[in-house]
Amino acid sequence: MGRPLLGRLLRTVLAVWALASAVFLLSRNDANTATLLALPDFSASVMAGSGSSTDYVAAQRVVQRRLGLDLPLFYASRPHSSPTNTPRWHWNGTQNQYHRWLIRLMRGDLGTSFRTAQPVANRLYQALGFTLPLTGTAALLAVLAALALARRLAAKPWWQQPVRAVLVAVHALPLFVLALLLLLTFANPAVVAWFPAYGLDQLATTEADSWSRTQTYLLHLVLPVTALTLTTLPELTLQLDAALAQELRTDYATTARAKGLAEENVIRRHALRNALLPTITQVADLLPILVAGALVVEVVFALPGMGRLLADAAAGRDYPVLVGGVLLTGAARLLSLLLADFLYFWADPRIRWQS
């Protein structure tokens, strides 16, 4: 299992590097907006009478130097020096933004945020501490529920067709509609306000008692976890259901039935393990998908996690945080590849015996 896995990991690392570089280089198209957003309010200083346009330009320079935006972007550039000259390639050497970013990345430094001047790694770490319990719980619940549901569905009960139709419909719904629907139904004073709609940011300051804090925390997590579970459940269930249906048509299933086994036993003891194999890839794919799902859910429920960090960074042109988020998602993909290989190893004895 070593060689192909190593190749896949290497390819994924290359792909993540290419995507992060693309996001890095493309984001610098819009460096002026980032500078403007990082400037202290210009109109206020003009109102006070102290500001002039030269001051403004100087302030802009200072901000650009602080953010590292004054250097050329890439190893080579084509400055438009004069309208008569055709633009020529200019070699910038290693004193450029991309080179600096790459070297720092090699040392494990993700840069500093434009907006808060904190190290990006710190912000990501804080956000992850919140997002991982959320997405982890949702993933676990979705896998368990899919296993249970697919096993029941495979026995062909009368509700098989309607449930399948509902699953297909839910699968097609955008996550934010689902999340908003939950929010407006269960956290709305006009309908039922069983769960709080927002306010987890202030949790640390308001609640002193650790027991009540845990309680509030869990209460806040119910709706987001439900939304994430509901959106990942259909795909897993439908896939597992289709695989089980195929396995139950094979000869060994017929043999098992001919031995006199009950249908439930045929499913659980014989078909399920074989049907699990194609699902494993999907379970591993959940990891990066849940990061994206957290993006929507955390915005809807106002949770201070990874997804909202990314959304805020996108709105505020905080490029180091955005690139850091892309890299982190890539890392999640790498982890998921490893996880998939490990799960295959565990589920399929043929792979175990070969190696």
Next chain:
Amino acid sequence: MAVLTAVSFSWPQKLAGSWLVLLVLGALLAPYLPLAYLPNEPDLAHVAEAPFGRGSAGWHWLGTDSQGRDVLSVLVFGARTAVLLTLPAALLSALIGALAGGAAGFWGNSSRLAVPYWLMTLGGLWWALQLPVPLLGVAVAALGTVAAGLAFWHQRPSPTWPVPINAVVMGVATTLDTIPRLVLVVAIAAGTGVSTGGLLALMTLTTWPQSARLVRAQMLRIRILPFIEAARAAGLPPGRIWLHHALPHALQPLKTALPLSLVGLLGLESTLSFLGIGLPPDVASWGGLMGTIRAEPTAWWIFIFPSTCLITSILSLLVLGKKSLVSV
């Protein structure tokens, strides 16, 4: 062909089809419809009013949102945004996917290009990019042209270099699939600024790998069938076999994939406008309208109408997608 035979539609499919036709017509004719308000003309005297209220210029049939915009007109113009973004994006990505995936499946990594043509391409690129000493590129291209002419004159095959089409296409597709589409689009859309054309390009860029994979898989099956072999034996040039004989059959999976890719794009578009990323804030959209509910949680009409439109469109596309699955 099976496509041309008359198929009978069941009533859910007729319903779904007529809803989608209505949606596209409404989207195209939105500027000419007799709407009392335009989506970016707020009626500030009537903010967050319930449906069937009388506004300052006419009835607000479906109410107004928290900024005083007429919900009905935002719905109509939001449909315009959705249709004009997702339909071209789906068609373009299907086209790119079909060409790239079809080429990758048909030729694999074994295709070869004669060295003179390589020289012409590389020299031309060198010149077009204005790399140092552009004349060098011109010289290389001229050398290639002369070599090609000589080879043609003497009827002698020139040496060839391989073109790894399959490796390039699948490599790019895998790279784009490494990171979930939403994260990638959000990260890039933030940096490149906001414009409808840019968002369309971005959506196309992140959607084509799906159709490329499907067409490539089908092409791998098609290219070893006897009729392709017969065409080769008849001496047809490979490009002609690919375009006229193999590709029409390899496109079959796209029939079912197109409605599904439309569903995905519709979801992506509304999610992006809900998050407020990608499109300018004054562009009317269903997702943006649904997002304003958080400021006014009691105004059910802001949420119910656009979400009904979105869900109905998605379900209609699913029903129609299933239809073509059965008929093929």
